[in-house]
Amino acid sequence: YLKRRTTKRPPLPPGPPADPFIGHLRIMPSDQQELVFHEWAKIYGDVMHLKVLGHDIIVLDSVQAATELLEKRSALYSDRPNFTVYTTMGWDHNVAFFPYGRRFRKHRKFLQSYLSQQFTAMFRPIQELNARYLAKGLVENTRDFKYYISRYTISVIMRIAYGHQILSDDDEFMPLVENVAYAQNNGGPPGGTVVDYFPIRMSISPLMITYTHRRILSTTLPFVVPRDSLHNIRSGMEAEGTAERSFLRTQMESVSGKDLTDEDIQDLKGSAGVLFAAGVDTTSSSLETFVLALLHHPDVQKKGQQEFDRVIGDRLPTFEDYDALPYVGRVTMEVLRGMNLDGNVYTKPTEFNPDRFLRKSEGGNEEPPPVATFGFGRRICPGRHLAATNIWIAVATIFATVNITKAKDKDGNEITPEIIFESGVTSRPKAFSCSITPRSEKMIRIVASECKNLSM
Numbered sequence: 210y211l212k213r214r215t216t217k218r219p220p221l222p223p224g225p226p227a228d229p230f231i232g233h234l235r236i237m238p239s240d241q242q243e244l245v246f247h248e249w250a251k252i253y254g255d256v257m258h259l260k261v262l263g264h265d266i267i268v269l270d271s272v273q274a275a276t277e278l279l280e281k282r283s284a285l286y287s288d289r290p291n292f293t294v295y296t297t298m299g300w301d302h303n304v305a306f307f308p309y310g311r312r313f314r315k316h317r318k319f320l321q322s323y324l325s326q327q328f329t330a331m332f333r334p335i336q337e338l339n340a341r342y343l344a345k346g347l348v349e350n351t352r353d354f355k356y357y358i359s360r361y362t363i364s365v366i367m368r369i370a371y372g373h374q375i376l377s378d379d380d381e382f383m384p385l386v387e388n389v390a391y392a393q394n395n396g397g398p399p400g401g402t403v404v405d406y407f408p409i410r411m412s413i414s415p416l417m418i419t420y421t422h423r424r425i426l427s428t429t430l431p432f433v434v435p436r437d438s439l440h441n442i443r444s445g446m447e448a449e450g451t452a453e454r455s456f457l458r459t460q461m462e463s464v465s466g467k468d469l470t471d472e473d474i475q476d477l478k479g480s481a482g483v484l485f486a487a488g489v490d491t492t493s494s495s496l497e498t499f500v501l502a503l504l505h506h507p508d509v510q511k512k513g514q515q516e517f518d519r520v521i522g523d524r525l526p527t528f529e530d531y532d533a534l535p536y537v538g539r540v541t542m543e544v545l546r547g548m549n550l551d552g553n554v555y556t557k558p559t560e561f562n563p564d565r566f567l568r569k570s571e572g573g574n575e576e577p578p579p580v581a582t583f584g585f586g587r588r589i590c591p592g593r594h595l596a597a598t599n600i601w602i603a604v605a606t607i608f609a610t611v612n613i614t615k616a617k618d619k620d621g622n623e624i625t626p627e628i629i630f631e632s633g634v635t636s637r638p639k640a641f642s643c644s645i646t647p648r649s650e651k652m653i654r655i656v657a658s659e660c661k662n663l664s665m
């Protein structure tokens with residue numbers, strides 16, 4: 210007891226000056242949080258301490274610091290804080306928001322086995338099919354490009370998670386994307402919403418959420434297993450093998466014949482729902498970032514197109530072309546840099562330069578592939594293999610099929626979009642416009658012939 214009394218708590222890391230009692234509440238950024246933290250880190254170091262209403266917050270601003278704590282000491286640092294806004298919306302029965310513990314480990318196990326690198330390779334035909342829908346949509350170009358990107362990412366996830374292929378623009382699940390994306394982009398970054406610092410049961414929290422996030426509360430939640438996929442799966446399970454294998458089907462088979470407890474039902478819904486919530490918006494915002502980067506770096510588009518013309522030319526790309534399209538691989542890596550803006554690791558870190566990863570003998574900087582994009586340690590993104598290949602086939606398809614250029618205003622002047630990102634659990638570029646045209650008559654014919662049996 211005496212020893213404990215006399216042992217001093219080690220000092221907390223430095224941080225900006227705080228107010229009495231409320232700490233850093235007044236200066237806690239709710240917008241562009243990562244940029245503000247990055248500026249503060251230049252003064253206080255890459256491990257910073259903030260305090261808000263009695264809650265200690267440690268901000269890590271370098272891959273090195275994150276690896277030390279979240280990777281090497283992951284047994285200590287794999288918990289989650291309160292996500293009051295998301296809990297109030299009913300999003301809490303899923304692995305992404307579970308505190309570190311029994312249910313977290315249970316859900317991780319389901320997801321890791323289904324989304325392992327080896328298992329993910331089986332989804333390639335689904336990704337290629339939906340990349341063709343993407344090509345067809347972009348070449349026909351009757352809607353905003355963001356619609357086709359969303360349709361692509363939602364279609365891949367709906368099929369892999371629930372065995373449901375989107376075959377029509379009127380598919381009833383399409384509007385879910387907009388709602389989920391709205392909640393994710395506007396629910397505030399973790400710890401950036403004042404209600405995160407109040408206990409969830411305090412009546413003040415829901416009241417404050419209603420005040421600040423009125424529209425979010427009215428969105429439809431994704432944690433409802435799609436009705437027709439449940440029907441398909443059930444009838445498929447009865448008629449042995451007629452329904453396609455999906456994550457949901459695998460989960461349902463694992464509990465078949467058992468009396469389902471409330472926890473079993475929450476597990477089924479939460480683990481299936483998280484694939485949608487974590488897999489759709491992250492991937493489509495990465496692809497929007499890719500389009501934004503092309504508008505600022507037309508040379509990248511030119512190199513990607515030249516590689517396609519040289520290596521393939523007269524058909525659409527597939528995963529068989531993976532090794533033959535190394536530039537597409539480098540562009541995918543560059544799209545996925547994030548915390549990876551560390552100037553000690555990457556030269557000119559805010560520049561979009563896919564050749565930074567090349568060997569010095571090939572004209573590059575030999576910089577390492579991004580490691581922070583998908584998180585660290587026991588919380589590392591279980592969907593990372595699927596995500597990277599989803600982006601790869603979409604990037605290869607876009608290089609092959611269309612030219613992306615700046616949109617023009619009514620006077621014919623080019624509009625250069627600003628590089629600004631929204632703040633939320635996921636972060637997508639602020640809305641921007643661009644012009645998309647087929648690369649050539651020949652490409653229109655290729656897309657028409659390869660996509661002639663597609664329904665949309």
Ligand code: HEM
Nearest residue numbers: 304305484487488491492495582583584585588590592596
């Ligand atoms: C470009 C696309 C993606 C990016 C950048 C991304 C990034 C991340 C990051 C940074 C985390 C948090 C890791 C941490 O807390 O340390 C995460 C968690 C997660 N991601 Fe992804 N992700 C992407 C796509 C996907 C896909 C396609 C899926 C599944 C279909 C997925 C499923 C999940 C899940 C379930 C979690 C929660 C893991 C946990 O808390 O233990 N993600 N992701």
